Amino acid sequence: MTLQEKTKVVLLACGSFNPITNMHLRMFELARDHLEDTGRYRVVKGIISPVGDSYKKKGLIEARHRLEMARLATQNSDWITVDDWESQQPEWVETAKVVRHHHAELISSENNNDDVDTVRCGKRRKLEKNKNICQSSSYNKTGADSPNLNLLCGADVLESFSVPNLWKPEDIEEIVGRYGVACITRCGSDPEKFINQSDVLYKHRKNIHVIREWVTNEISATHVRRALRRRQSVRYLLPDPVVSYIDERSLYSAESEQKNADVILAPLQRYTSTN
Numbered sequence: 001m002t003l004q005e006k007t008k009v010v011l012l013a014c015g016s017f018n019p020i021t022n023m024h025l026r027m028f029e030l031a032r033d034h035l036e037d038t039g040r041y042r043v044v045k046g047i048i049s050p051v052g053d054s055y056k057k058k059g060l061i062e063a064r065h066r067l068e069m070a071r072l073a074t075q076n077s078d079w080i081t082v083d084d085w086e087s088q089q090p091e092w093v094e095t096a097k098v099v100r101h102h103h104a105e106l107i108s109s110e111n112n113n114d115d116v117d118t119v120r121c122g123k124r125r126k127l128e129k130n131k132n133i134c135q136s137s138s139y140n141k142t143g144a145d146s147p148n149l150n151l152l153c154g155a156d157v158l159e160s161f162s163v164p165n166l167w168k169p170e171d172i173e174e175i176v177g178r179y180g181v182a183c184i185t186r187c188g189s190d191p192e193k194f195i196n197q198s199d200v201l202y203k204h205r206k207n208i209h210v211i212r213e214w215v216t217n218e219i220s221a222t223h224v225r226r227a228l229r230r231r232q233s234v235r236y237l238l239p240d241p242v243v244s245y246i247d248e249r250s251l252y253s254a255e256s257e258q259k260n261a262d263v264i265l266a267p268l269q270r271y272t273s274t275n
């Protein structure tokens with residue numbers, strides 16, 4: 001299969017990123033290697049979409065800080081970008097809607113003959129140095145193919161599909177059926193078993209790429225926030241500029257961890273109250 005015949009893929013990661021960790025960045029690299037190793041895909045862009053404040057997760061600090069940390073973490077990447085559309089919405093936005101929004105943006109940039117890879121990240125010059133992406137950009141102009149948008153997530157997110165009142169069944173169907181998922185394994189997770197046990201996931205199993213992280217790695221934002229509250233070092237768990245950003249503003253404390261402590265998570269609130 002020639003480069004031009006491969007399906008272009010854009011990876012979209014939705015999450016709290018409270019704060020962004022090296023594992024969040026590694027997810028993108030793992031997924032790109034895995035998809036490109038199949039010989040069928042060309043990963044042209046990664047998008048990080050931090051959730052808005054109205055998600056109301058316990059300990060969630062303001063989106064402007066989470067966005068800025070994600071921007072600092074990706075400033076040297078030539079393919080991963082940060083997008084603030086989701087976090088700017090006045091209400092919490094379902095992930096299916098976020099995926100739909102980004103897919104519509106991709107299609108519209110294709111139709112406008114924009115470079116899918118560069119249109120919204122403002123890193124045109126840097127990207128043009130990347131031969132692979134340069135070729136894919138010129139290919140876009142022919143309009144010969146349209147990119148796939150895959151939701152990039154950890155296995156915990158996939159497994160959360162079965163939590164009552166957390167996800168609408170039609171949203172799950174849309175995410176896995178229409179777009180597709182790139183799922184990174186986490187300690188204690190068994191995504192293949194989970195897919196087998198779920199009728200909707202099994203039906204769309206060809207759209208779910210399970211990507212094994214062999215170097216089992218439990219860097220989690222929860223662990224990072226805990227270490228910060230205890231004044232322990234988080235260096236090498238987060239990119240250096242993110243560590244400095246947090247330190248300079250003392251972003252995480254016992255007090256910040258109590259944010260939203262008495263509030264119900266937005267999806268639970270939305271779906272429980274409409275039932």
Ligand SMILES: Nc1ncnc2c1ncn2[C@@H]1O[C@H](COP(=O)(O)OP(=O)(O)OP(=O)(O)O)[C@@H](O)[C@H]1O
Binds near residue numbers: 154156
């Ligand atoms: N160590 C990890 N291995 C695989 N996936 C991960 C890992 N850490 C985070 N992710 C994934 O990154 C995405 C965004 O993560 P998010 O910030 O919402 O979760 P988190 O790091 O687990 O945060 P928290 O600990 O605050 O719940 C999710 O899809 C999550 O599954």
Ligand SMILES: NC(=O)c1ccc[n+]([C@@H]2O[C@H](COP(=O)(O)O)[C@@H](O)[C@H]2O)c1
Binds near residue numbers: 014015051055093166
């Ligand atoms: N029904 C839904 O669309 C739904 C439910 C729960 C979480 N999510 C999303 O999953 C992501 C990860 O959330 P957590 O940080 O809680 O694991 C967030 O972006 C959140 O918006 C979506």
